[in-house]
Amino acid sequence: MREVAIVGVGMTRFGELWESPLRNMFTEAALTAIDDAGVDHIDSMYVGAMSSGLFVHQEHIASLLADYLGVAGIPSTRVESACASGGLAVRQAVIEVGAGVSDIVLAGGVEKMTDGVDAIDALATAADQEYEAFHGITFPGLYAFIANAHMHRYGTTREQLADVAVKNHDHGSLNPKAQFPFKITREAVMNSTMVAWPLRLLDCSPVTDGAAAVIVTSMDVAEKLGRPIVKVLASGHATDGLALHSRTDPTTIPAVGRAAEIAFKQAGLTPEKIELAEVHDCFTIAELVVTEELGFVERGRSGEAVSSGETRLGGRIPVNTSGGLKAKGHPVGASGVAQIIEVVEQLRGSAGDRQVEGARIGLTQNMGGSGASCVVHILEGVS
Ligand code: COA
Numbered sequence: 001m002r003e004v005a006i007v008g009v010g011m012t013r014f015g016e017l018w019e020s021p022l023r024n025m026f027t028e029a030a031l032t033a034i035d036d037a038g039v040d041h042i043d044s045m046y047v048g049a050m051s052s053g054l055f056v057h058q059e060h061i062a063s064l065l066a067d068y069l070g071v072a073g074i075p076s077t078r079v080e081s082a083c084a085s086g087g088l089a090v091r092q093a094v095i096e097v098g099a100g101v102s103d104i105v106l107a108g109g110v111e112k113m114t115d116g117v118d119a120i121d122a123l124a125t126a127a128d129q130e131y132e133a134f135h136g137i138t139f140p141g142l143y144a145f146i147a148n149a150h151m152h153r154y155g156t157t158r159e160q161l162a163d164v165a166v167k168n169h170d171h172g173s174l175n176p177k178a179q180f181p182f183k184i185t186r187e188a189v190m191n192s193t194m195v196a197w198p199l200r201l202l203d204c205s206p207v208t209d210g211a212a213a214v215i216v217t218s219m220d221v222a223e224k225l226g227r228p229i230v231k232v233l234a235s236g237h238a239t240d241g242l243a244l245h246s247r248t249d250p251t252t253i254p255a256v257g258r259a260a261e262i263a264f265k266q267a268g269l270t271p272e273k274i275e276l277a278e279v280h281d282c283f284t285i286a287e288l289v290v291t292e293e294l295g296f297v298e299r300g301r302s303g304e305a306v307s308s309g310e311t312r313l314g315g316r317i318p319v320n321t322s323g324g325l326k327a328k329g330h331p332v333g334a335s336g337v338a339q340i341i342e343v344v345e346q347l348r349g350s351a352g353d354r355q356v357e358g359a360r361i362g363l364t365q366n367m368g369g370s371g372a373s374c375v376v377h378i379l380e381g382v383s
Contacts, residue, residue: 001098004232005222006379008037008215009341014329015179017209022056022112023068025211029334030069030108037215038225043102044075048089048109049333050082050368054122056112065110082126083282085109086212087336087366087375091235093216094377103221108213109334119207123332126369128243140204140283142244142370144196147285149250151198153300156288158198160303162189164284165202165326167312172323174353179208179329203284208329212337214344228348233361234378236263242372253286253371256293260365263376264295269361271295274317274378276346276356277363278339281324290365291319294376313354321346321354336366340377347381 010032012025020028026047034042045066053059066076079089086109093107113119124133127142150156166186172178184202192201222229238258244250264270271294279294281287288302296317297305305311311319322328322342325335343362345351360381367374 002100003219004094004097005217005219006214006230006232006340006344007217007222007225007227008033008039009344010036011177011212011338011341012210013177014208014210014331014338016114020209022052022058022061022110023065025112025209026065026108026110027069029211029213030106033106033213033215038227039104039215041104042071042074042106042215043104044096045071045106045108046077046079046089046092048079048085048336050080050085050111051122051125052112054125055117055119056115081373082368083280083330083332084336084366084368084373084375085333087339087364087377088237088373090214090216090337090340090377091237091375094232094235097216097218103218105216106213107216107337108211109337110211111331111333112209113207113331114209131243131245139370140199141196143283143285144199145244146250146289146370147198150285150289153251154303156303158190159186160307161198161203161284161288162186163307164281164287165189167306168281168320168324168326171313171321171354172327175323175328178323178327179206180327181323199283199285205282205325205330208331210329210331210334210338212334212341214337214340229383230344230347231380231382232377233269233380234263234266236260236266236376238262238374240372242369244370251289253289253293253367255371255374256290256365256367259374259376260294263378267378269378273361274363275359275361276318276321276343277365278322278324278342279319279365280367281320281326282330284326287319287324294363294365313356318356321351321356336364336375339364339366340379343379347379
């Protein structure tokens with residue numbers, strides 16, 4: 001594999017973007033990334049989208065978006081892996097450039113979720129239809145099972161779950177692109193509307209519109225562009241069964257552990273070397289389990305770690321400095337790409353008030369459903 005870099009990033013604001021159709025959102029993010037990279041063309045593109053058919057009744061979007069971007073004719077591929085679609089789109093671009101097939105590839109993600117469809121019903125199609133969704137369980141319900149198991153097994157508390165949301169809203173309050181750029185209190189989380197015990201409204205990521213894109217190039221091309229270079233040290237990908245009941249231990253998300261193991265091996269690094277991470281906090285419990293799977297904290301200790309400040313800005317390993325899915329928003333197909341953008345900004349030293357001083361190595365973890373797919377990237381700032 002050739003060495004691969006990310007040289008350009010762009011994203012829309014995340015939120016309820018009533019005035020922006022899906023194609024406009026994607027084009028805005030893509031043009032910003034192209035401009036940021038300073039490239040005059042792209043060889044091909046990937047689009048991560050979970051369910052444009054259900055959300056806006058539009059399929060065949062890889063060609064549609066290439067055309068709308070003004071590059072019709074180049075290869076354009078849609079990538080779907082539920083909420084991991086964006087991370088997987090970036091991985092496909094990394095593989096294509098790494099393999100020497102293309103030199104400059106755009107990887108983007110987009111989702112338009114607030115246009116009036118039943119978003120919760122659409123999202124439930126990423127669960128096992130016959131064993132889960134058909135019986136009425138939604139993603140808040142599935143993650144509530146995981147939370148109950150974690151609380152029972154390790155003594156994780158309701159307050160510790162709340163502290164994940166408080167931390168991510170603190171970080172999100174520093175992010176002008178966030179859907180909810182404001183702080184919340186532990187009490188507000190604990191008193192918010194019950195969704196599925198123990199998860200309340202403020203434990204959940206919201207329903208969001210948005211798009212994000214990055215430009216992936218070979219190291220040779222990157223060096224000629226004269227822009228800040230962030231090197232892709234590793235890209236790990238793993239899958240698991242869709243149905244939560246098939247998991248032997250519901251306090252774990254094995255695909256995360258597997259994708260991380262592959263990525264750490266590729267990068268020749270251990271979890272202690274990671275200086276910041278963007279992880280898939282679709283629900284507060286998800287961030288806790290994921291930080292354990294990634295090896296940032298011991299199993300069962302993640303609740304304690306968040307409440308003691310280990311995972312907040314200024315802590316031992318800052319997690320979700322962007323505000324995460326919780327505060328920044330979760331336009332499902334775009335989320336994995338937006339995670340990469342936050343880490344790129346951090347490694348370039350351009351994250352503003354959210355900057356982790358001197359950060360050189362960061363990790364992203366993006367997953368689909370209750371963990372049936374997972375993509376982990378490790379990035380290094382080199383200039
Ligand atoms: N965090 C903070 N505020 C939220 C929120 C969230 N997750 N979701 C909604 N709100 C706010 C809204 O902005 C609205 O505020 P307003 O009255 O000031 O405008 C209010 O809460 C009610 O919003 P509404 O859209 O009526 O909420 P809802 O009850 O329809 O949906 C959830 C709330 C939590 C059920 C929904 O956001 C959800 O299902 N989230 C999870 C999405 C998901 O599963 N993603 C995939 C993960 S794998």
